[in-house]
Amino acid sequence: MKNLTNFVEKKIAPPLIKFSNLKYVQIMQRSFIGFTALLIIGSIFLLLAALPIPAWQTMIQPVYAKLAAASGVGTTFMALYVVAASSYATIEWYNKNKQEHLDFVAPIILAIASWFLVVPVQTVQTVTKAGSKTLVPFTGVATDYMGAKGVFAALLVGIITIEIYRFVVNKHWTIKMPEGVPPMVADAFLALIPSVFVIVFWWIISSVLGINLPQIIMAIFQPLVSATDTVAAVFTLTFLNRILWSVGIHGGNVVGSVAGTFLSVTSVQNQTAFQAGKALPHMFTAIFYDNYIWIGLAPLAFIMCFSKLWACWLYQLPCSMWVSH
Amino acid sequence: MMIPFVLGYMIVAVLAVVLTMTGVIPVPVLSAPWVMPAPIKTLLATNMSIPAMIYVLVAWVLLAAIFYPFLKAIEKQDLKEEMEAVAEE
Numbered sequence: 001m002k003n004l005t006n007f008v009e010k011k012i013a014p015p016l017i018k019f020s021n022l023k024y025v026q027i028m029q030r031s032f033i034g035f036t037a038l039l040i041i042g043s044i045f046l047l048l049a050a051l052p053i054p055a056w057q058t059m060i061q062p063v064y065a066k067l068a069a070a071s072g073v074g075t076t077f078m079a080l081y082v083v084a085a086s087s088y089a090t091i092e093w094y095n096k097n098k099q100e101h102l103d104f105v106a107p108i109i110l111a112i113a114s115w116f117l118v119v120p121v122q123t124v125q126t127v128t129k130a131g132s133k134t135l136v137p138f139t140g141v142a143t144d145y146m147g148a149k150g151v152f153a154a155l156l157v158g159i160i161t162i163e164i165y166r167f168v169v170n171k172h173w174t175i176k177m178p179e180g181v182p183p184m185v186a187d188a189f190l191a192l193i194p195s196v197f198v199i200v201f202w203w204i205i206s207s208v209l210g211i212n213l214p215q216i217i218m219a220i221f222q223p224l225v226s227a228t229d230t231v232a233a234v235f236t237l238t239f240l241n242r243i244l245w246s247v248g249i250h251g252g253n254v255v256g257s258v259a260g261t262f263l264s265v266t267s268v269q270n271q272t273a274f275q276a277g278k279a280l281p282h283m284f285t286a287i288f289y290d291n292y293i294w295i296g297l298a299p300l301a302f303i304m305c306f307s308k309l310w311a312c313w314l315y316q317l318p319c320s321m322w323v324s325h
Numbered sequence: 326m327m328i329p330f331v332l333g334y335m336i337v338a339v340l341a342v343v344l345t346m347t348g349v350i351p352v353p354v355l356s357a358p359w360v361m362p363a364p365i366k367t368l369l370a371t372n373m374s375i376p377a378m379i380y381v382l383v384a385w386v387l388l389a390a391i392f393y394p395f396l397k398a399i400e401k402q403d404l405k406e407e408m409e410a411v412a413e414e
Contacts, residue, residue, distance in 0.1 A: 287355070291363075299392065
């Protein structure tokens with residue numbers, strides 16, 4: 001037993017911990033903040049709209065479209081939220097770990113604007129009213145890469161934008177205003193030159209060179225995403241998670257830093273397909289782990305009630321009622 | 326306590342994978358708040374599918390069965406130590 005614990009502590013845990021402490025892995029982990037609540041709310045709307053009880057379905061028939069309208073609130077524009085969150089996470093990392101003092105709001109808006117450069121606004125001839133046949137010009141952004149498909153490109157755009165911004169600011173290639181200028185005006189001019197660098201960079205990549213960045217990046221990451229959807233991945237991730245907990249390391253965080261992004265992407269792709277009424281493309285997503293594998297230690301708490309040690313059953317009786325995770 | 330911890334969840338994972346791949350329980354698709362108790366959360370996440378909830382309860386029983394012998398072994402050891410401590414007085 002001692003040998004096994006030592007082996008895990010010395011051979012398996014350190015590389016995983018070192019990996020999860022890498023700068024960009026930590027940033028990627030923080031890029032999905034503020035987003036879980038939207039996923040849950042969208043799921044509640046979807047659940048209410050799609051409840052498979054016939055009596056319920058006939059009852060909500062008049063308001064079905066209204067219920068289903070809010071069901072895409074998290075999934076349809078996931079990449080956009082990831083751009084904002086990943087640029088925020090990058091700035092936060094640099095402010096905390098390198099003691100820099102980057103402003104938050106201007107670079108995040110810059111990152112969102114760069115994202116709309118990379119996924120451009122297009123004017124197409126299309127049908128805008130359901131049922132009609134006339135083609136009218138319609139200007140908009142294709143939602144193809146605004147959802148789960150564009151998440152990796154969004155991470156890249158958010159992080160690279162902040163890196164360029166920070167590089168220019170640290171080299172002091174900025175317009176400095178004289179002393180008497182109020183800070184709001186001084187800040188606006190300070191952000192001007194780094195923003196020019198960032199915008200010109202993304203403009204060259206997307207408009208001048210015509211590279212479809214989200215498509216290329218999704219093609220690069222597609223094998224990894226598919227690999228997370230296999231049975232081997234389920235067993236490996238479960239095993240790693242439990243072994244790391246057994247030696248005192250937060251297994252969920254470490255495994256989440258390795259596979260968390262891919263599991264989120266597959267979950268959202270499943271939800272988008274479910275909303276559209278199509279077949280689910282993936283089987284083992286983050287939601288699979290959450291619902292079928294991490295079913296909590298309630299049984300352990302429950303059987304401790306039958307133990308002869310009075311300490312065990314005294315404390316476990318109330319615990320077993322509430323412990324489910 | 327490491328053995329039942331790791332082994333229990335591996336067996337649950339095998340069961341979940343086998344049952345999902347053969348189609349007995351559906352693929353969970355909706356996000357439910359993680360703080361809800363497990364059977365209710367599974368009901369919500371699989372669009373009110375009863376087989377999924379039954380699976381969670383069966384998996385709970387399985388986990389309890391796996392943990393039980395190890396719990397008994399630890400308890401026997403603790404009781405023995407307690408008896409020895411009382412006997413020494």
